[in-house]
Amino acid sequence: MVIRATWTLAAASVAVGCSAVLGIESFSPATDGGAADGTTVVGQDATAGGGSDSGSGSGSSGGSSSGSSGGDDGGCVDGGCSSPPRSCPTFGAGLTNCGESSESCCTSLPVPGGPYFRTYTNAGSSPTMEADTASVSGFRLDKYLVTVGRFRKFVSAWNGGTGWLPAPESGKHTYLNGGAGLVNVGSSGGSEPGWVMSDDSDIAPTDTNLACNANYVTWTPSAGNNEILPINCVNWWEAYAFCIWDGGFLPSEAEWEYAAAGGSDQLEYPWGTAAPGASNDYAIYGCNYPPMDSGSTCNVAPVGTATQGGGRWGQLDLSGDVWEWNLDSYATYANPCMDCANLTPGAAQARVLRGGVFFNAGTSDLLPPNRNYDPPTSRNVYFGFRCARSP
Numbered sequence: 001m002v003i004r005a006t007w008t009l010a011a012a013s014v015a016v017g018c019s020a021v022l023g024i025e026s027f028s029p030a031t032d033g034g035a036a037d038g039t040t041v042v043g044q045d046a047t048a049g050g051g052s053d054s055g056s057g058s059g060s061s062g063g064s065s066s067g068s069s070g071g072d073d074g075g076c077v078d079g080g081c082s083s084p085p086r087s088c089p090t091f092g093a094g095l096t097n098c099g100e101s102s103e104s105c106c107t108s109l110p111v112p113g114g115p116y117f118r119t120y121t122n123a124g125s126s127p128t129m130e131a132d133t134a135s136v137s138g139f140r141l142d143k144y145l146v147t148v149g150r151f152r153k154f155v156s157a158w159n160g161g162t163g164w165l166p167a168p169e170s171g172k173h174t175y176l177n178g179g180a181g182l183v184n185v186g187s188s189g190g191s192e193p194g195w196v197m198s199d200d201s202d203i204a205p206t207d208t209n210l211a212c213n214a215n216y217v218t219w220t221p222s223a224g225n226n227e228i229l230p231i232n233c234v235n236w237w238e239a240y241a242f243c244i245w246d247g248g249f250l251p252s253e254a255e256w257e258y259a260a261a262g263g264s265d266q267l268e269y270p271w272g273t274a275a276p277g278a279s280n281d282y283a284i285y286g287c288n289y290p291p292m293d294s295g296s297t298c299n300v301a302p303v304g305t306a307t308q309g310g311g312r313w314g315q316l317d318l319s320g321d322v323w324e325w326n327l328d329s330y331a332t333y334a335n336p337c338m339d340c341a342n343l344t345p346g347a348a349q350a351r352v353l354r355g356g357v358f359f360n361a362g363t364s365d366l367l368p369p370n371r372n373y374d375p376p377t378s379r380n381v382y383f384g385f386r387c388a389r390s391p
Contacts, residue, residue, distance in 0.1 A: 085246045087150035094149015094227030099304035105150055107143040108389050109314045116264045118257060118333055120369055124273040127266035134254045134337040137176060140389040141251060141259050143315050144303040148218050149227035154242045155205050164245060169194035171244040175390045176339050182252060185334035186344035193343060195244060202237035212379035216300055228302040230322050230384040236351045236376030239325040243387035251388035252341040253328040253352045260368035262312035269366055270311035270318040276363055282309040283320030286361035300358050319356050319366035322384035326352040330373035350375055357382040
């Protein structure tokens with residue numbers, strides 16, 4: 001599947017029941033696609049998320065950066081974080097009111113590592129057509145997409161505060177391979193490079209840039225009613241930089257798919273086999289939000305709205321709402337992949353997006369093996385992200 005960078009929405013409102021997104025082409029995940037443990041919550045009540053125990057927390061950063069984090073404990077769990085996420089330092093909309101139980105929006109849950117097949121199909125019984133072996137080490141993956149409220153803290157640090165920029169080589173999986181991080185299967189080879197200082201100028205989350213289209217933009221110049229919506233219109237570099245600033249990193253494509261597929265279970269959907277339907281219980285897609293009986297047009301939904309759509313380890317919105325930037329450049333899979341990522345640099349290298357979008361009616365986008373890509377420069381109302389963290 002390809003989303004072309006040059007299209008624009010055709011109208012200011014789109015009727016419920018729309019059939020497809022302009023400029024999106026479908027493909028077979030079988031041919032082009034990639035293939036619970038409980039937590040003890042510190043300072044919060046545990047809540048159910050897709051059949052998995054949930055808590056909140058974060059891991060330590062793969063690299064160093066300037067500035068202080070401050071604030072509360074960020075909802076850390078199992079002693080797995082050395083400092084709280086910077087994006088949830090105080091109580092507020094989009095910071096501490098996510099999900100059914102109004103928990104920390106910085107909730108981050110452990111994903112135990114293991115092997116799986118990146119390419120597979122699953123029609124509801126068991127996976128078939130398995131190919132492209134991969135294995136990932138344990139990590140943490142945020143339960144929620146990054147909200148407008150959380151991203152606002154980053155924008156303040158970048159522009160209105162200390163002029164924050166990522167430190168060179170920050171954002172690496174430093175708990176892997178003796179500190180070297182992921183194996184780079186891209187053209188440059190070697191190990192994970194982390195942040196490249198020459199990309200500093202590609203971070204520009206201005207009010208103008210974050211209003212990338214007249215329709216469905218979630219950012220507002222000042223805090224308002226959108227703080228709990230997923231941030232969109234961010235380019236790949238801003239997503240990566242935010243995760244570094246927040247104490248983590250963008251998940252690799254293999255890590256993201258492993259979590260969405262339920263690891264070696266290689267599920268049909270992140271939540272299992274139930275059809276996603278049109279009630280917003282499992283996924284926000286197909287112009288079904290707001291609910292059809294509201295008389296409204298489709299829209300992006302607050303993070304965690306699809307309460308029954310949690311993955312095996314509790315993450316929500318792995319299918320639907322907004323496509324999610326991954327760390328990797330888009331390329332043919334390396335086989336086998338052992339804690340690997342394609343990290344070919346440059347603005348000409350398209351980056352991977354995963355998970356589907358609120359607008360598109362096709363359920364194929366919601367399947368864990370489904371792949372998508374766009375240039376890292378792209379700003380799109382359909383693109384958001386979530387962060388991963390060290391275990």
